[in-house]
Amino acid sequence: MSKKPSNPNEPLPDLGTALGDKLQFSDDLQARMVAQLRLRESGIPPKYLGKDFENFLARDKVRRDLLAAAQGYVESFNLTDKTKYFGLFFQAPTGAGKTHLATAILKNVILKGYSGVYCNVPRLLELLRELMYDRAHYDERGFLARCETADLVVLDDIGTETVSGWVQDRLYLLVNRRYEDMGRTIVTTNCDEATLRERVGERVESRLIEMCNNRWVFPQEDYRMKMWGAPPTASRK
Ligand SMILES: Nc1ncnc2c1ncn2[C@@H]1O[C@H](COP(=O)(O)OP(=O)(O)OP(=O)(O)O)[C@@H](O)[C@H]1O
Ligand SMILES: [Mg+2]
Incomplete structure (x- = not known):
């Protein structure tokens, strides 16, 4: 992951729609500004910044x-009860709406203050490999630290590849840190x-299951296929 470090003087992207009604028109x-900065730092990809509860179709x-x-x-998100885990486990085939709903939750929790x-795990593993060869940028190390300590973290798309050795040990450290801190994780x-x-190792998997004790069952349907409209029909003259 050899992306350019971001420039702190760069103007903030227009997050108007991402802020939603809650803050977009606020006089405060x-x-x-704080919500914008937090959203920018969250790493939610542009595609999902516009995803929210309002555009999650629920027929x-x-x-x-x-x-x-x-x-x-x-609504009930808080950090006061550190005696229980409040994590979520979204398990479903591709296109079911997992990332849509997970990023909508994350965004709204950020808007609460x-x-x-947002951490795409395949990209995280790439970053860990860069770190192993000491090729990671400073801000990428900062990203890793935020994944360990943020109030809410989305670990998206875990289990796409088998990890072992140093990368697995580093993934374990991240997950274990959230496990020990009773961090909220989706x-x-x-x-x-x-x-x-099999893919992430039993120590990582076992902790994730305990932390993300609420398993949500998604429809077994690829929503992306719905966007593929019906083929055009030849118009009759
Ligand atoms: N109920 C829904 N209403 C509106 N859009 C939806 C719904 N479910 C999924 N989508 C849209 O379908 C696309 C795929 O959804 P999403 O990326 O959340 O799938 P996913 O379950 O994370 O898939 P993958 O396992 O491949 O990562 C996105 O554009 C998302 O906004
Ligand atoms: Mg996804």
């Missing part, structure tokens, strides 16, 4: 329940538990 300039009961649970999670980080994966265990 300071609250808007069936399963999706309605998921949406209500996601909104409830944001908490810190949050995990998304395409894998069943056995495959996940």
Whole structure:
């Protein structure tokens, strides 16, 4: 991951729509600035910055329940009870809406004033490999630290590849730090538990299962296929 370090003097991207109604029109300039900075730092990819509860279509009961649970999670989000885990485990095939809902939760938790980080795990593993060869940029090390300590972290798409050796040990350190701190974590994966265990190792998998004790069942349907409209039909003259 040899991306350029970001320039701190760069103007903030226009996050108007990402801020949503809650802050977009707020007169509290300071609250808007803080939310903008936090959103920029969160690492939520541009595609998902515009994803929210409002554009998560819920025409069936399963999706309605998921949406209500996601909104409830944001409403009740707090850090006061450190005796229990409040993590979520999204397990479903590709295109089911896991990243959409996870980033919507993250964004709304950030808008409540908490810190949050979106972490795409395959990209994280690439970063860890760079670190192993001491090729990572300083801000990428900062990203890793934020993944360990943020109030809410989304570990998206875990289990896509088998990790071993140094990279697995480093992944363990990150997960274990959140485990020990009772950090709020949302995990998304395409894998069943056995495959996940095989890919990330049993110590990582076992901790994730305990931390993300609420498993949400998504529809087994690739939403991306819905966007592929019907083929054009030849018009009759
Ligand atoms: N219920 C929904 N309403 C509106 N858009 C949806 C819904 N479910 C999924 N989508 C859209 O479909 C696309 C795929 O969803 P998403 O990226 O969340 O899938 P995923 O479960 O994370 O898939 P993968 O396992 O491949 O990462 C996105 O553009 C997302 O916004
Ligand atoms: Mg996804």
